[in-house]
Structures are given as structure tokens and as C-alpha cells.
Amino acid sequence: MARVNRQILLRARPRGLPKLSDFEMRESPVPVPDDREFLVQAIYLSVDPYMRGRMNDRVSYAPPVALGAVMVGGVVGRITRSNHPDFPDGTIVEGRLGWQDYALSDGKGVRRIDPTLAPISTALGVLGMPGLTAYFGLLDVGQAVAGETVVVSGAAGAVGSLAGQIARIKGCRVVGVAGSDAKVEWLLGELGFDAAFNYKTEPDPAARFRALCPQGVDVYFDNVGGVLTDAVFSLLNVHARVSVCGQISQYNAERPELGPRLLWGLIETRSKVQGFLVSDYAPRFKEAGAALAAWLKAGRIQYRETIVAGLENAPKAFLDLFHGTNVGKQLVKVSEE
Amino acid sequence: MARVNRQILLRARPRGLPKLSDFEMRESPVPVPDDREFLVQAIYLSVDPYMRGRMNDRVSYAPPVALGAVMVGGVVGRITRSNHPDFPDGTIVEGRLGWQDYALSDGKGVRRIDPTLAPISTALGVLGMPGLTAYFGLLDVGQAVAGETVVVSGAAGAVGSLAGQIARIKGCRVVGVAGSDAKVEWLLGELGFDAAFNYKTEPDPAARFRALCPQGVDVYFDNVGGVLTDAVFSLLNVHARVSVCGQISQYNAERPELGPRLLWGLIETRSKVQGFLVSDYAPRFKEAGAALAAWLKAGRIQYRETIVAGLENAPKAFLDLFHGTNVGKQLVKVSEE
Numbered sequence: 001m002a003r004v005n006r007q008i009l010l011r012a013r014p015r016g017l018p019k020l021s022d023f024e025m026r027e028s029p030v031p032v033p034d035d036r037e038f039l040v041q042a043i044y045l046s047v048d049p050y051m052r053g054r055m056n057d058r059v060s061y062a063p064p065v066a067l068g069a070v071m072v073g074g075v076v077g078r079i080t081r082s083n084h085p086d087f088p089d090g091t092i093v094e095g096r097l098g099w100q101d102y103a104l105s106d107g108k109g110v111r112r113i114d115p116t117l118a119p120i121s122t123a124l125g126v127l128g129m130p131g132l133t134a135y136f137g138l139l140d141v142g143q144a145v146a147g148e149t150v151v152v153s154g155a156a157g158a159v160g161s162l163a164g165q166i167a168r169i170k171g172c173r174v175v176g177v178a179g180s181d182a183k184v185e186w187l188l189g190e191l192g193f194d195a196a197f198n199y200k201t202e203p204d205p206a207a208r209f210r211a212l213c214p215q216g217v218d219v220y221f222d223n224v225g226g227v228l229t230d231a232v233f234s235l236l237n238v239h240a241r242v243s244v245c246g247q248i249s250q251y252n253a254e255r256p257e258l259g260p261r262l263l264w265g266l267i268e269t270r271s272k273v274q275g276f277l278v279s280d281y282a283p284r285f286k287e288a289g290a291a292l293a294a295w296l297k298a299g300r301i302q303y304r305e306t307i308v309a310g311l312e313n314a315p316k317a318f319l320d321l322f323h324g325t326n327v328g329k330q331l332v333k334v335s336e337e
Numbered sequence: 338m339a340r341v342n343r344q345i346l347l348r349a350r351p352r353g354l355p356k357l358s359d360f361e362m363r364e365s366p367v368p369v370p371d372d373r374e375f376l377v378q379a380i381y382l383s384v385d386p387y388m389r390g391r392m393n394d395r396v397s398y399a400p401p402v403a404l405g406a407v408m409v410g411g412v413v414g415r416i417t418r419s420n421h422p423d424f425p426d427g428t429i430v431e432g433r434l435g436w437q438d439y440a441l442s443d444g445k446g447v448r449r450i451d452p453t454l455a456p457i458s459t460a461l462g463v464l465g466m467p468g469l470t471a472y473f474g475l476l477d478v479g480q481a482v483a484g485e486t487v488v489v490s491g492a493a494g495a496v497g498s499l500a501g502q503i504a505r506i507k508g509c510r511v512v513g514v515a516g517s518d519a520k521v522e523w524l525l526g527e528l529g530f531d532a533a534f535n536y537k538t539e540p541d542p543a544a545r546f547r548a549l550c551p552q553g554v555d556v557y558f559d560n561v562g563g564v565l566t567d568a569v570f571s572l573l574n575v576h577a578r579v580s581v582c583g584q585i586s587q588y589n590a591e592r593p594e595l596g597p598r599l600l601w602g603l604i605e606t607r608s609k610v611q612g613f614l615v616s617d618y619a620p621r622f623k624e625a626g627a628a629l630a631a632w633l634k635a636g637r638i639q640y641r642e643t644i645v646a647g648l649e650n651a652p653k654a655f656l657d658l659f660h661g662t663n664v665g666k667q668l669v670k671v672s673e674e
Contacts, residue, residue: 061605061606225598225600225601244603247598247601250601258598259597260595261594261596263559263587266581266612267582267613269612270612273609273611274603274607274609275602
């Protein structure tokens, strides 16, 4: 075991798009577990758009990361030293252990992963937060049912790709929008979306949505916001549901972006727009996890991972999320399985 | 009985704020009821903000009024000639009978009013569409419960004044915003609102809302939209509900007004924004009507009417809605009770 724990800290609060210089790496001694604690060596680190909000000096639904503190993030790792009876050495676990090689834990918020069931990286994707987010956002917030038209923005991302596939499983017609031709090809091919387009090369996304949703839109699973969302809102059917999962197009805005006011349209269609956080669904994680695992095992859900090697590359992997470089789940491989 | 039926027709589709010249009066013969029809002489005509939408050449939740057709509107009147066994001569009825002295009906969508229970004009207010709208918008869409802070915009209007009072009855803290000092006085006095202010003389409505809602906002009953709504959105609590009843600030916009994008905030607070139409609640009108009648009888609900005399003044009474001239329900008195 290494003697050094590399940690990536928040160095500066970004204005607008974060920069590599907003992060810095520190080396510190590997910590030693106390009684009822254990040490986890990171194998995979998840980078996710929500982390952008934690870099601001503003309490949102969670407190910000302090300047000089380790960046927050989900990790799958191996217990290398344990003083905790429930978490023996060698156990694979998942938890919010941060951007670092090693983390101490007392087990709170950490779950054991069975590596024989699925690749352990899926604990950060289809069988983890993104999968649960897609499940509850589509089925609970969105109330998608068979025969309805579901639009997913950010459709080739970790959450969007799963939301679209769950909608297909439920018998919906699924239209996705993503940011590259390769992503669109993946959506239409392997993932079985009914329609999809690349918004970066589409001069008139509103017209494209209209053409692809001749029956209007019943459920909109929104990861993106902005002008794409404006276009979808104009197609909402009576009693449509908008499940607001993310607004990645807005996260780096230095002041609130202006857009057309949308509320009048909600009266005409009696539509519901609801934001949600997956953490509110913790009491139902078991139900959703079982469903996702069954679909994965049955081959009804496909997934992709974009994996960058080396903890030192975590900042770049994170920044790439805002350029849409990733297909599916963006991971950082911190050490060997 | 007069031989002439005066009718107010839509003459031109307005751009922006409607003008008196967008309407015209026509005189035509009083129609004669066929078998199973009856003739209603209008006593009170209701003018409401929703009618602005019907003047546009665009199918919204209801088809537009055709050019040259009688304007739509709720009426309380007396049956003066009947060939319908269920609606004898002399019966007081309420229905969407339009801006005219006389209307034929086959009874569909028309309800009998008992003039001994309450003044018949209330069938167009507290015991009619505005009352039902306030009831379902606050309790079903807004899910307001005791102890919560409820904000009502357009609080001195027909719907807003009732929504606020129902919230008080349910044990909520109620903050209203209206467009004149006299209205604010009414809200704080007779109606028992906990706080209220005049947005027209308040240089910083956002700061005022902050001051008046120290516990944040749990339910926002929105009749107005625009900058007032932006201000309230910034105060939404976790799991807040926004009941979008009207957007009167936007109805005359010639192109969609721009405002700050609001969806990201909904994620942080996991709030729900829902538009509604009272007509969707028709199966539950009886329940709501009984509750409203009981509150009215018990003196727990107060109401005001702003009554303009003469059908010929209906266009002006309607236009006045957009200047906020009315306190409570705006009515046109077409004939004597």
C-alpha cells in the first residue's frame, strides 16, 4: 500500500466554466482507521454535473465544498484496512468518499457491492445514483406510462441514457437529443430510442422536435434546460409532466440566463413541472435497485462508460462533462480492480 | 320583454392590450326557443381575464371566439320563456351564455340557482367559477396545509381574494400582493390576510416578499406571472408548490416576455409548478361548492363585487381588468333582478 494519499482540492471558486486551475492536488499521509472505521482505496471515481453547484459559495440543497477541501464525489473502492466488524478487509464498497486515493469511513452512507453480480463500476452508474435518478425521475416524477411520448435531453449521458431505456421498457415512444452524431447513433442503435437528433448540428431544434413528436410530448425528462427545453415546452400535451433532473446548460452561467416565460403555457396544457433530487427517494432505493438489476441482467438495459485513467485527470474528466465529451457514464479509474 | 337582443361581438383580434374598437354591438331579434329549449334574459354578466385568450386566433385549451361571433362569458339570468320541462319560466340559471341580453339554451352546462341561498350574483363569484378555481387551485394543486406560508398574487381579484381566505381557513399564513392601497387595506382588514403590499408603489417587490415571508414560501397561488412571480420563486421552500392559475401580466404581450430561467431553482427545492383549469375538476364541483357555501354562510368568506351597469359597458369592464380597476369580482349588470 502506498504511503501517500493524493487528494484533489477545490482551490478557487469558478466564475462561469470551471478551469483546471480551480483544482489542486495535495499529497498527505494515508490516514489510519480508528475503532469502527475502515480505509477505502478508490478504484473508480464518479464525476457528475451536480459537482458544479458544490463549487459555488452558496448553500443549495447541499453545502458547498469549502476552499481547500477535498472535492465531493462518489467512489467505488476496496477496503484495505478495517476496524469495523461489518466491513471486513477486501470488501468492495460505494460511497461519497471524495476525489482522493484513500478515504476513511465509519460506514455511514457506504454500501457493500457484490462484485459477482455486475462490474463494480456499475455501482456508480446503472446500479447507482444515475440509475436511481433515471428510475424515479421518469416513473415517479414523470409518471410515464405505455403509449406516451417521452423526450429526454442529455440522452446519451449517464442518467439520460437510462431514463430513455426505462421509458422504452415501459412501452413509451422515446425521443432523445444529444450532442454528437456518435451519441445519436448509439441512442438509435444499441439503446433502441425511437428517434434522436444531434442538437449541435440542427439549425432548428424546435422544428426537429415537432417533426419527431407528431403526437406531442407527454413526459419531458430534462437534463439540459435552455433553448432545447423551450422547444420541448411548446409541444407539451394536456396533463404533460416535466421531470427536471438537471440544467447543465445553465450551471456555468455567471448570471441567470433569460428565456421566454413558460408558465402561461402550463395553464393551457395543465402541465406539471417538478424538480427532484434522487436523495429524497432513499426509502425506495431497494425497489428501484432491484428493478434496475433485473433489467440489466435480462439485457434490457445497455450502458457505456467513458473512463479516464488517473486521479490526477479527474478535473479534466469533470470539465469534459460540460463539453459533452463523455458517452454514458464518465468515470475516473484511480487504481486497478 | 324587449324585441331586440343586443349582442357584443368580437370585431377585431387585438394585438397587445385590447381596445374598445375590438368589440361591436349588434342588435338582432330575440330568439325563440325550440322544443326542449329555453330563453334566458341576462341579469349579470361576468368578465374575466381568461377571455383575453379567446380573442386570439389560436386554439388554446378552448377554441377562439370567431370574428363576428358573440363574446363568451358566464351569465346569471332568468328564464323568460321555456319549452324545457326541467327549466320552467322564472328559474334563475347560470351558464356560459355570452355577452348578450338573451340567449337560448338546451340546458347543457347550465345550472339552476336558488336565489334564497345567497345573492344570485355569487353564482359568478364565490359560488361559481372563481370560487371553484380558488378551492381546487389552492387545495388540490397547491396542497396547502396548516402552518404553511401561502403567497397569492392578484390577491384582491375574484379568485385571489378567495384563495387567500381559504388558505386562512385552513390555518395557513397568507401573504397577498395587489395593485392599490385600497385593495391592500381590504386584504389586511376584512379578509384577514396576514400581510399584503401594493406592488405598484413598492420599488423592490423581491425584498418586500423576503421581509413578509421569513419562513419562505410553501405555496404560491399565481394569478399574475412576470417579475412578481420571479420574486416569489426565489423564496420557494423545499417541496413548495406553485399553483399556476393565471398570468395576467402576460396576456397582452405581443411576443413572449423574457425572464430569468426558473427550472434550476426547482431542482434545488424539489418544487412543483402546475398549471390547472377549473373545468378539469367538474366531477368534484359538488364537494367544493358545498364547502364554499358553508364558509359563506358561516361568515368565514367575504367577497366584493365591482358592478358596471349596462351590457354596452361590458367591453370597458373587461378592459378594466387589465388596469386592475376592479376589487373582487368584476360584473356587468345587464338587467334588473
